[in-house]
Amino acid sequence: MTYTCAEIYDTLADDYDTHFQDDVSLAENEAIFQWLRPKSNGTICDMGCGTGLLLEYLNIPPEQYVGVDVSQEMLNHARNKFPQHNFIHADIQGSVPLHDHQFNTILMLFGTLSYCNAPYAVVDEIERLLQPGGIFFVMLCADAYQKRPTHIINNCKQDDIYFQTYNYEETSKMFQRFGDVEIFGFSPVDLNGTDDITSDIMVKSITTDTIEMQDRYFLVVTGHA
Template sequence: MTGSEQDRVQAIYDEFAKTYDEHYGSQAFQEEDVALFKILSPWVKGKVLDLGCGTGLTLSYNNIPAEDYLGVDPSAGMLEKLTAKFPKYSVVNSTFEEWDKANPEGDFDTILALYGAPSYFDKESYGRVLERLSPKGHYFLMFYKPGYFPAHIYTPEDIEAAKARIDYDLINSTFETTFIFTSYLVATNIPRGFLPVK
């Protein structure tokens, strides 16, 4: 993602942070969250890296010790909301790529990027998720599925730029299992028997 694209996305989410929890607090979104964490929560263990952590959804649904959690998000507005709700948890105001470059060592038992967060990763960084994973760890990445982008957040120009950024062929070849969950293409190594796939 170019610097100007990153600045644009960051500005959008800094503004959206003001009403983010209220917007996604409706019953329909909460039901989606419950369905998601019914799948995911049994696998959220050990050291957790939460990429695009937003306002702390993962922490709302999982009892993660503060010393085992690191949230990374480029939106200062989102992180301000998270730290207000979960003041003991560590967060970094950065993109995944910038954080990874500054902190190239260390692995994690769980790596999450939920509700479209990995859609903003540079294609070259997909493989870095796997390299940061501990030998028996699990990852769960939710890219926007083909044809879907949150039009309530973005302009048509923003959506076209995002479409050009996501490489679905590379996602399918890089990650172990992919499946559609609501509006997202999930990439994960959670065993298929525990996933809503045929």
């Protein structure tokens, strides 16, 4: 039986944040947000915001932030942690109840798009919501992701949840409508036995080499409307 993304994440919500406390995740998070801090400006839409992890790392004023997620339980946790910020319960694969061209920046982290069975509909929403010249930053789970020592789907049977990995060619095609598109591979595969996993190690693992990308857990795609 395949459950919807909302059903899976409603079930995981109470323990969700604990999945990001291992050494690999903490180093990845710091590297991601170290990279994002100078890039995230103006009004921000956090698509697939979950429990609001982004706000734990980036100091975004409430009036500049909107988080969107399909899981009501995840949003309940986000609202408890950040009661001044705006969170919307909606499916990013449909028409999110937000205005056209409302945001300077759209962020979609931690492979959210890999759990969407209509990814091009999500890309349509990114295009609709971005202001002209606005930027986006999207993380997708790469083909090597399931080799990662820990990940959120460890505790789900393969048939329980829709999950799709992506390679460079698929990602490039999906985002070709945007300007100045760049695709990076992020996070090394072989971390087993590494004694000191730091954000610097993660940053050094970022590559634009399409061959090296095959050994990365995530693909990161950026560009502008």
